[in-house]
Amino acid sequence: MKKLPSNSYSWLIYLIAWLVLVLIQSILIGQSTTTATPFWETPSHYLSTWMLDLFLILTFYLNYYYVAGAMMRRRLFGGYVAFVLVIAAIALFMPIICKALFGWQTPTEDLPSVSISWLGAIGAITVITIGLAVRALLEWLKLNKLTSEQRDELIKLRNEWTVLKGQAKGEDPTSSTPEPARRPEDLHAKETADTKHISPKASDL
Secondary structure, three states, X not given: OOXXXXXXXXXXXXXXXXXXXXXXHHHHHHHHOOOOOOOOOOHHHHHHHHHHHHHHHHHHHHHHHHHHHHHHHHOOHHHHHHHHHHHHHHHHOHHHHHHHHHOOOOOOOOHHHOOOOHHHHHHHHHHHHHHHHHHHHHHXXXXXXXXXXXXXXXXXXXXXXXXXXXXXXXXXXXXXXXXXXXXXXXXXXXXXXHHHHHOOOHHXX
């Protein structure tokens, strides 16, 4: 049997965690007010809520994997603020959008009285803030690692340069220094001494 890669297990864990959170939220909504019905009795009343949850989950991953990192590196702070405002506005009007497009109602209200969702807007800002904080921490750790590697490389190059410089200073100067030129009188004295040394004495003849 072929084993699943570790990334598949991670995504499976994330999916289960999100489903559990959405389920807990649905149960709490059904028990929070007397006008709300449990989702297992009227699941159609919770479709707009689940659509909002799906939108917030997708927003989190979009911000975490792309928007936050790209805009931080490019220093597009104004564009990032605009992104946050647009996402918050969509989450705010999500119940009205779902009613207009699909005719869905909220768990606690009838169709004619569907209103905006302040909790959706707050949730959108929250997931964006969490994604930004985590991405900023990862970028900071990555920058520290890169700086440490560059510092270690610089120290290594300095040590190699010190070793090469020491080896260059330790070479024998006579091996590369040319012999100085001799003066004419020195050459004449050397020739005279050599002649006396090799000429035979009169007593030897």
